[in-house]
Amino acid sequence: MFAELSITSNFTFLTGASHxxxxxxxxxLLGIEAIAIADDNSVAGIVRAYxxxxxxARQVAERQALEAAQGIIxxxxxxxxxxxxxxAVCHVPRLVPAARLRFAEGLEVTALAASRAGWARLCRLIxxxxxxxxxxxxxxxxxxxxxxxxxxxELLLHGPPDAPGQxxxxxxxxxxAQRLTRRLGGQMHLVLSPRYDGQDxxxxxxxxxxxxxLGLPTVASACPMMHHGRRRxxxxxxxxxxxxxxxxxxxxxxxxxxxxxxxxxxxxRRLLGPHAEAVDRAADLAKRCGFDLGSLRYxxxxxxxxxxxxSQRLARLARAGLNWxxxxxxxxxVRAMLEHELDLIGKLKYEPxxxxxxxxxxxARERGILCQGRGSAANSVVCYCLGVTSVSPEIGTMVxxxxxxxxxxxxxxxxxxxxxxxxxxxxxHIYDTYGRHRAGLCxxxxxxxxxxxxxxVGAAMGLSRDTIGALSSQLWGFFSTNGLEEARxxxxxLDPDDRRLKLTMELIHEVIGFPRHLSQHVGGFIITExxxxxxxxxxxxxxxxxxxxxxxxxxxDSLGIxxxxxxxxxxxxxxxxxxxxxxLHHGKDLSLATLPPEDPRVYDMLCAADSIGxxxxxxxxx
Numbered sequence: 001m002f003a004e005l006s007i008t009s010n011f012t013f014l015t016g017a018s019h020x021x022x023x024x025x026x027x028x029l030l031g032i033e034a035i036a037i038a039d040d041n042s043v044a045g046i047v048r049a050y051x052x053x054x055x056x057a058r059q060v061a062e063r064q065a066l067e068a069a070q071g072i073i074x075x076x077x078x079x080x081x082x083x084x085x086x087x088a089v090c091h092v093p094r095l096v097p098a099a100r101l102r103f104a105e106g107l108e109v110t111a112l113a114a115s116r117a118g119w120a121r122l123c124r125l126i127x128x129x130x131x132x133x134x135x136x137x138x139x140x141x142x143x144x145x146x147x148x149x150x151x152x153x154e155l156l157l158h159g160p161p162d163a164p165g166q167x168x169x170x171x172x173x174x175x176x177a178q179r180l181t182r183r184l185g186g187q188m189h190l191v192l193s194p195r196y197d198g199q200d201x202x203x204x205x206x207x208x209x210x211x212x213x214l215g216l217p218t219v220a221s222a223c224p225m226m227h228h229g230r231r232r233x234x235x236x237x238x239x240x241x242x243x244x245x246x247x248x249x250x251x252x253x254x255x256x257x258x259x260x261x262x263x264x265x266x267x268x269r270r271l272l273g274p275h276a277e278a279v280d281r282a283a284d285l286a287k288r289c290g291f292d293l294g295s296l297r298y299x300x301x302x303x304x305x306x307x308x309x310x311s312q313r314l315a316r317l318a319r320a321g322l323n324w325x326x327x328x329x330x331x332x333x334v335r336a337m338l339e340h341e342l343d344l345i346g347k348l349k350y351e352p353x354x355x356x357x358x359x360x361x362x363x364a365r366e367r368g369i370l371c372q373g374r375g376s377a378a379n380s381v382v383c384y385c386l387g388v389t390s391v392s393p394e395i396g397t398m399v400x401x402x403x404x405x406x407x408x409x410x411x412x413x414x415x416x417x418x419x420x421x422x423x424x425x426x427x428x429h430i431y432d433t434y435g436r437h438r439a440g441l442c443x444x445x446x447x448x449x450x451x452x453x454x455x456x457v458g459a460a461m462g463l464s465r466d467t468i469g470a471l472s473s474q475l476w477g478f479f480s481t482n483g484l485e486e487a488r489x490x491x492x493x494l495d496p497d498d499r500r501l502k503l504t505m506e507l508i509h510e511v512i513g514f515p516r517h518l519s520q521h522v523g524g525f526i527i528t529e530x531x532x533x534x535x536x537x538x539x540x541x542x543x544x545x546x547x548x549x550x551x552x553x554x555x556x557d558s559l560g561i562x563x564x565x566x567x568x569x570x571x572x573x574x575x576x577x578x579x580x581x582x583x584l585h586h587g588k589d590l591s592l593a594t595l596p597p598e599d600p601r602v603y604d605m606l607c608a609a610d611s612i613g614x615x616x617x618x619x620x621x622x
Contacts, residue, residue, distance in 0.1 A: 002265025002279050003034040003286030006100060006110040006156060006191065006221040010514050011037075011045030014242035017235035018227035019514075020049035023262060026227040027093040028056050030264040034286040036098035038110045041126055041138035043537060044443070044518065047555035049095050050293045057092045096289045099126060103142045105176045110156040110191070110221075114289040118152025119296075120534035130539035131547070136517065138539075142176060146183055154285060155188045156219060157181075159207045181214045189285065190216045192278045193223040194271050196259035204275050219285055220278035222263040229258030233503075234510050240460035247460050293559060300562050301434070301529045303352040310351035314382070315342055317358065321385030325392070334394050338381045341400050345382065348404065350412055353562050356527060357414050358386040360566065363429050369422045370572040376403040377414040388414060411562045419576055420568035423523070427566060428545065430525055437531050440538050441548045442521035442556060442563060450475075452516065453508045461504040467494065520548045523566040526556065535561075 007023055008016040020037050027035045037049045097113040099122060113119035125148050129140030157180070160173035181188055190211035194200045211218045225235055236254045240247045247254070265283075269276040303310045318338060322330050330338075345351055357373075364371045365387070373388040379400055383389045393400075404412045418426050430439050448456075451472050458468040470492045475485065485505070486496040494501060520541045526549055528535055536549045556563050 001031075001033040001283045002220070002268055003036075003096070003283045004032055004221060004224065004262060005034075005036040005096065005098065005112060005219065005282055005286060006038045006158075006193070006223050007035055007262070008100070008223070008225050009037050009039055009045045009049075010238075011042060011048075012039040012100075013515060013517055014238045015040070015225070015235075017225055017231040017238060020045040021052035022227040023224075024049045024052040024056065024093060024095070026262050028091055030262065031091050032093050032262075032264065033091075033283055034094040034096050034289075035262075036096040036110070036112055036286075036289075038098040038100040038112075040100050040102055041129060041140060042550060043097065043099050043123070043126070044445075044550040045515075046095070046097050046293065047551055047558050051555075051558045053093060053095050060092055094286070095293070096286055097122075097291060097293055101125070101140060101145070102138075103140050103145075103176075105142045106161075106172055107142060107176050107180065108158040109145075109180075110158070111150075112154040112156070112285070112289050113152065113291045114154050115152035115291050116295060118150075118154075119291055120531075121148050121151065121153060123535065123537045124148060124531070124533050126537035127533040127539070130537060133540070135540050135542045142180065145180075150184045150187050152291075153187060154289060155180075155184060156191050156221070157188055157214075157216065158191050158193070158223075159203075159210065177210075177214060181216060185215055188216050189219040189281070190214065191221050191223070192218050192272060192275055193221045194259075196257055200271065201273065204272060208275055217281055218275065218278040219282040220268050220272055220275075221282065222268060223260065224262040225255070225260045226258075227262050229261045231261075231510075232258035234507055237457055237460045237507050237511070238514075241456045245460075246462045248462065296535055296559055296561065299528045299530060299535055300352050301356065301438070301527055303355040310355055311346050314345070314351045314354055317355075318342060318382050318385045321387065322381075325385055331394065334381060334392070337394065337400070338385065341380060341382045341404075344400070344404060344406060348406060350404065350562075353412060353414075353564075354382060354386065356564055357383075357388055357416065359433075360426060360430065360564065361386070361388050361416060364418055364426055367422075367425060369419055369425065370576050371416055371418045371426075372569070372572065373414055373416045375413065375415045377412070379403045383414065388416065410557070411560060413563075413565070415565045415567055417567050417569035417572060419573045420570045421573050423566065423568040427523075427525075430527070430564075430566065431545075431547075434527050436538070436547050437533055438529075439525060439527045440532055441541065441546060442524035442526060443518045443548050443550050443552050444521050445552050446516045446519050448511050448514045448516055450512065453511050457508045457511055458504055461500060461507070463501070463504060467501075470494065518548075518550060520546060521553060523568065524553055524556070524563040525566055526561060526563050 004027070009020045009023060010016040010018060011020065016039070023035055023037065035049070037046050039045055097119060099111055101109045101111055103109070111122050111125075113122050125140070125144055126138070128144050128148075129138040133139040157177060190207060192204055192207055195203065208218060226232065232255055236247050236250060239253055240250055243250070243253060263271075265279055268279050272278060303313070305313060308316070322335070322338060326334065345354065361371055361373070372390065373383055377383045378389045378391055379393050379402055380389070381393055381400075384392055401407075433439075454472045454475070455468055458471060463471075471489075471494070474492050475488055489496045496502065496505075520543070526532060526536075532538060532549070536551055538547050538549055540546075541548045553563065
């Protein structure tokens with residue numbers, strides 16, 4: 001068996017040439033025991049591989065169940081032909097969470113999370129380097145690793161750079177490697193990885209000698225940049241985009257061939273020759289890394305107070321809200337709905353989530369910031385009584401289980417809109433309340449789409465600006481329509497049979513969907529009970545005073561981690577300004593103080609704009 005422990009995916013932006021999901025699928029076909037997606041100073045793509053592994057496992061289980069019930073799928077087999085192997089031998093690779101750490105001193109180390117404690121250290125280490133630098137960069141130093149320690153981590157030290165043009169050679173690498181191994185040698189291995197340049201045999205001998213001098217065992221890794229060799233051309237295009245040059249000017253920055261791909265254990269043994277035992281050590285090392293990303297899901301803040309549990313506090317606030325929402329008494333239907341919802345929320349242990357949203361909304365109302373919950377949360381009497389939404393669900397026909405269901409393994413999702421000009425006050429309040437070590441915005445992965453793909457790939461392939469402009473303005477909308485691209489190209493005066501243009505179009509199709517860089521989510525907050533930077537790395541956003549994590553909303557959903565959506569709505573700002581103008585020009589104060597408590601406009605206004613604080617409604621109702 002073999003485990004590939006140092007894979008570069010396309011979440012090492014503009015470098016890796018394959019999706020994490022493609023690596024997982026290819027590993028299943030090659031029979032690889034485990035793989036580690038190890039992007040540069042990042043764990044942004046790991047959840048994608050984790051999700052793909054779950055899908056492969058589900059497909060294998062379904063196939064096995066079908067074969068057990070109906071036999072091997074396929075045409076009838078003659079008696080003289082041996083039976084085919086069962087789908088029960090289908091392999092599901094295991095994901096080893098990892099990152100490739102690039103230190104300022106020139107060392108490269110792939111860090112494997114062997115335990116939950118190791119994952120926490122890895123995330124804090126990456127966070128330290130990311131928060132020290134501007135968005136998209138990481139300033140990581142060897143002293144950071146030595147300071148944090150490496151308990152729960154397995155470290156793979158990459159050999160010294162020996163390619164022409166490298167700024168740091170073996171003379172600078174050696175003292176730093178000694179410094180690291182003196183402190184952490186018991187958790188370290190030296191990587192044997194081929195360069196596919198005809199000099200690998202001698203290089204393996206030199207690396208093995210270095211490992212012996214350092215007292216380290218060796219492990220095998222192909223250090224793949226792509227899941228399949230056919231991605232070589234795309235890898236060169238991505239390098240050209242990253243370096244800001246044309247493909248034909250890449251020189252030594254281009255790949256020499258398509259060999260730096262994911263390989264099976266048999267291929268690695270053949271390549272390593274007398275050092276093939278490093279393949280077995282890689283598999284043994286993977287077995288010692290038992291940490292699973294699925295264990296990260298239950299880390300939401302407990303919202304425990306001194307005198308109440310979250311369940312008690314939620315029930316008290318919801319029942320108190322029932323009185324001010326229904327001052328003349330709630331119907332039996334509403335009361336039954338409230339008790340049913342509280343029971344289901346308690347069974348699924350989502351009380352802290354509802355309390356967090358309620359507290360954020362209460363803060364906004366104390367500051368006079370208009371806000372309004374929406375979405376499926378409007379089906380909830382609990383949200384209505386907490387003041388999160390303003391429409392009673394009794395007037396509708398949708399059931400609460402559309403919002404929170406015991407049958408669906410999905411967390412609730414409450415979207416709250418705030419005045420767009422004042423939402424930053426709410427965001428900074430969340431940071432101040434929980435601390436930046438416990439709260440951060442989700443990321444949004446910016447993927448290549450038609451126009452950007454045409455512009456950047458076209459420039460890398462050396463197309464003229466006029467050609468790129470014509471393609472970008474006239475062709476991008478036809479990518480999803482088969483058969484119309486060539487005709488449209490002829491209409492705008494381009495020859496679809498031109499060799500360079502044809503290759504460019506193939507690469508444009510291939511790059512669409514690739515991640516380009518990370519941006520910040522419009523308002524999805526992740527808040528944790530412990531340190532957020534021990535759950536996922538935190539980094540600076542381009543906007544001042546914002547910090548974000550590297551996972552997007554789909555990754556969060558895959559892990560079952562709850563997020564709080566703090567969104568903005570321009571119309572709420574318009575409503576606020578309309579209130580101010582009425583007060584300025586007509587002297588009409590739209591506060592409850594000007595209305596008698598029995599006036600129905602008190603509650604109509606609350607439903608229309610939800611601008612009145614709960615305490616004010618309670619005092620006027622009394």
